[in-house]
Amino acid sequence: MDKKKTQSKKELILKAAEEVFMANGYEATKTTQIAERAGVTHAMLHYYFQTKENIFRKIYEDKINMLKDPIVALVENKEMELPQRIDTIIETHFEFLKANPTLPHFVISEMNNNPHLIETMKENIGEVMGESYKKLQNEIDEYVAQGIINPITALDLLLDIVSLNVSAFVMLPIIKSVVSDKDEQNAILEQRKKEIKETINRRIIKTENKA
């Protein structure tokens, strides 16, 4: 058998499935639609994946895993001082979202509709998150003790950053409907990024240490 052709068929289906699932979500996606886009008969994706649910889980788990890396990057890279590193985290996370703008809505949406998918997420990235979280909290506490930053829990800080960043992209469809120009849309996003950094910076940096 021709391995390349086989792989490419399965991959074609996965790629098509990813596109359609990401754009429309689980319920609105029809297996025939995926097959059409992949250029195969819909029996093919039952041959490879048996059920619609199976294809979906493959995609979903891939996407969930994508969330892990930017978060792990948060605690490594101890070269920079914490405040500047947090700035970099916002930058990295924001750019990651820019490269995957439909990811947040997709994940949130599916977690809301299928609460058991939250378990999938916890299984996949739970321990890693837990570790990173503890390390970050310890670091924060040190900086607080030194009087450099304001007290804050690592959870609140992470939620602040993620909330602000993610929302910028979740609300993108609204922005797009108001301004159609691509450059202008990008300018708005850049402005948001700047504002988010400013907001987080003011939240953590002690006022006495600011210019």
Place this chain on the structure above:
Amino acid sequence: MDKKKTQSKKELILKAAEEVFMANGYEATKTTQIAERAGVTHAMLHYYFQTKENIFRKIYEDKINMLKDPIVALVENKEMELPQRIDTIIETHFEFLKANPTLPHFVISEMNNNPHLIETMKENIGEVMGESYKKLQNEIDEYVAQGIINPITALDLLLDIVSLNVSAFVMLPIIKSVVSDKDEQNAILEQRKKEIKETINRRIIKTENKA
């Protein structure tokens, strides 16, 4: 004909539709499911609303209109000073979301899946928002000129508040899966509210004016 019974049938359908649509979204909701929950044959909701789309729009427009009031409240009530009023806005908006925790995800989700629904939103609350926005920007500018608060666009301020508040509830399903105790969940929400107020306060208040 018995008006009360008629109203109650139609209302039963609308109530059931609201529950199911809010919980599952447009695509995942089946008309038979709505009929079942309302305790009527599914022909009934075609009799009253003709199509699934029609029932949905009724629900959707109602929900969109609910968003308007808390925002309008932002500019009225000139008794308080701006900074304290912003604090109240966060409080009001947060409590509104607490009373309607599934609303944000529902609206965002449907706007993402059906971009034309954004038009519906703009038609319903567009002008009101525009007016409130201008008034707020003028007020901010005054306070900035007096050296009381840091420069910020009204859009950024609103987006910061809405992003942080909404995210707290959009991510609620995750919190619920981690902590099952209701009181504990509430404590987490209260902590988030406090943190959001703190974050926004530090963002806008000039450092010189702070204790």
Place this chain on the structure above:
DNA sequence: GCAATGTCTAACAAGTTTGTTAAACAAAAT
């Protein structure tokens, strides 16, 4: 009372959607 109108049900219909299966076709293994 009875005609007109509104409400409701059961049955049906057309289309879609997920999934199966038999059989054709291709490749690999012996």
Place this chain on the structure above:
DNA sequence: ATTTTGTTTAACAAACTTGTTAGACATTGC
């Protein structure tokens, strides 16, 4: 070569979904 295994298609089927319709039943106005 031929058996075995893997891939692909076309046709089918069962279930579900949205929507219709004919007629029963109730209510109202006259």
